[in-house]
Amino acid sequence: MLAREVETPLKRTPLFALHAARGGKMVPFAGYEMPVQYASGVLREHQHTRASAGLFDVSHMGQIALHAKSGKAEDAALALERLVPQDILSVAPGRQRYAQFTNPEGGILDDLMVANFGKHLFLVVNAACKAEDEAHLRAGLSDVCTIEPLADRALLALQGPKAEAVLAKICAEAPAMRFMDAGPRRIDGIDCFVSRSGYTGEDGFEMSVPADKAEALATALLASGDVLPIGLGARDSLRLEAGLCLYGHDIDTATTPVEGALEWSIQKSRRNGGARAGGFAGADKILDQLETGAPRRRVGLRPEGRAPVREGAPLFASETSSEQIGTVTSGGFGPTLNAPVAMGYLPSPLAASDTLVFAELRGQRLPMRVSAMPFIANTYKR
């Protein structure tokens, strides 16, 4: 998917000038020129987010409004349930929920956030998938819904223990929000969509803002001495320590939500015996796996040594066995843990915590322990 996009000119987010002015090192990512880091570097950006607050430009992600032609959000919710295994009808106004678009084989086309804004639904999808997601929504829901991509909006995330105090100075309503609350709020006089959520394991907020106001909002947030801009490098190490999946790496069209250890995100109402069981692509396989288990599972992995074990490293049951049993799908160094961390897939019988497996790296077999995730406790304000 990325390789195809490389041939088209890179797009820029509304914060491109701000990134350049602050020394952002720009790299191609999902068709956009994005900052991988700023002058302070990945390690300090990571640590600053955990200790204080970090501001992330995630404007490359797709924002979509889903309106029911009837004008009732419940109709949009019921329609969307055709495409995801989640209970969307029970997402209350002002709340959001994590979901996945599935394919007929039970694989994951993309993962997304779905918020109920009262009269319509608001979706946030991955940058690399947004064109396909839009087409998928149109093909699947056009009988009931209109699909409105909100291309003229930027998306900022403010994450970390000081995020609430920083945002409270320019958005009095922010502290009253709890984890996964979502809806329109005014920030510094700007009409935004705000949710209390993120991709770091920290408390924080995600703010959808009109593109022409994005730089003003980012500048206002960065005016606080507690906030540093954070690039994609630290975004990846933060989400990895938090045990959060990166689409296209840890989950994809060949992994089901159960294999991906995301069954917590599938509510009872959509499972066998539930009020609206099934009725989504791949339901047969996913519902069966929910009851009998999946042949393989996404697990957390902690290398026992200091060497980071990265994406693609093959996994083996012993130091000498020739049969590959799994693959690392994300891995690197966790600055908060001060140790390497990874996630990958293993056969279910070997997926229990503390199981010892071996990754092959530069001709050596390195021991790794299956570990519960998140690797560091999250600090969400529930």
Next chain:
Amino acid sequence: MTTLFTADHEWLRIDGDVATIGVTDYAQSQLGDVVFVELPKVGRSLKKAEAAAVVESVKAASDVYSPITGEVTEVNEALAAEPALVNSDAAGKAWFFKIKIADKSELDGLMDEAAYQKHTA
């Protein structure tokens, strides 16, 4: 003592028939925060351009190539224990390994400091 440089951003300090090898300050600035270093074993015979060590930042892993042929005589254990030395003192305390020079003529193809600065300019 002469210091020479490779196009792959290694430096060599020549002291008689022993070369001390590290990565340049330019290399560390490109790598970012170094979190792991893997050194060759003492006694290993390295060929010119062979991958000899690994240096990893939060973001990625990079090989350090042996600029010349020879046998590893010493490695910097302090660097393995404190990889961030690469960022703080690439040209000094963060030396990687020492190698007994097998063929002095291999040094002829390397850059002096002025040429290396032009290379990275």
